[in-house]
Amino acid sequence: MRTHYPDADSARLALRGLEHLERFEEIYGGPSGFRATGFVYAPRPEEVADGTLHDRDALLRCTGIETELLDAGALHAIDPSLDISDSGVVAYEPRSGHAEPALTCATLATAARDAGADLRPHSLVCDLLQTADEVVGVALDDGLLLSAATTLLCAGAHSGDLVAATGLDLPLRPTSVLLAFVKRPVRFHLTFIDAHNGIYARPTRTGETLIGRRTWTDDPLASADSPLPTVGTRVALPLPPGGLRRVPRDGARRRSRPPRRLPHRRRARVWRGDDAVRLRCSSGPLVLDL
Helix, strand or coil: CCCCCCCHHHHHHHHHHHHHHHCHHHHHCCCCCCECCCEEEECCHHHHHCCHHHHHHHHHHHCCCCCEEEEHHHHHHHCCCCCCCCCCEEEEECCCCECCHHHHHHHHHHHHHHCCCCCCCCCCEEEEEECCCCEEEEEECCCCEEECCCCCCCCHHHHHHHHHCCCCCCCEEEEEEEEEEEECCCCCCCEEEECCCCEEEEECCCCEEEEEECCCCCCECCCCCCCCCCCCCCEECCCCCCCCEECCCCCCCCCCCCCCCCHHHHHCCEEEEEEEEEEEECCCCCCCCC
C-alpha cells in the first residue's frame, strides 16, 4: 500500500485506501494484517536530474500525503539495509506498508454478508446482460442470470474481455509478472519500488522478501486465460537493470552483478518463484466518470 503516484487522481484514491487500512478493524470489524513498514521510491537518475521527483513530491504533499525526500544518510538512519548510492535520494512515506490479501478479503467478505450482501464465491461471470443502452446484470457460467440496477466491473485481468461485448474498448491488457520469495537475513526492511532496476519488494510475515518485476513490457498475454510461463525456485538473483531473470533450465547460470539496492542479498537464497497475472492500463491512469 503506497501513495506515491505520478498523478493527483491516483494519489488521492491511494490515500483513501491507506486511511481505510489504518482504521480497517474499526470500519469492517476484522483484521487486514496491515503493517506500516514505511515505503521508499528509488527513482531513475533522470527523474532526479530533470526535477521530476521533486515536482512529484510537491504534488503529493499538496494532496495531503505524508511524504518527504531523503538523502542516503537520512535513509540509512531508518533502514541501513538499502543502498541508494546510485540515485542519492528517495521519496519516503512513513505511513505506507502492506496488508495480507487473504485476510483482508476474508474480513471484507464477512462485513459484506453482515450488511446483507449475497456472496457467491467460485461463480464465474461469463457475460454482461445488456439492453440497447445499458448493462442490467451478469450471466454466470452455470446459466444463472442475475439482474442489477448497477453493475460494478471488478474482474481484474478479465475486465477487458468482459466489457468488450458492450462495444467499449478499454485500454487494458493482462501481463505476466515474475515474483520471487527470498529468505531475508535482516529482520526488517522498508517496502520499496526500485524504478532504476525495475523491481519492487516488501517483507513478509514469514521472514521472506517478496520481489516482483516492475516492468510492464515483458511477457504480455493474449488473454487473461493464457497459460503462464513455468517458474520454479531457480530464479536468478541478483537483480540487474531489467529486473528478475530466469535461470536456463540446462542449469547454466547467467553472470550478473551483485544486487545494489539490497546488498545483504548477495548470498540470499531464492525460496520459491511464481508467476502472476496483472492488469495493465496501456494509456496511463484510467479514471471513469460515470
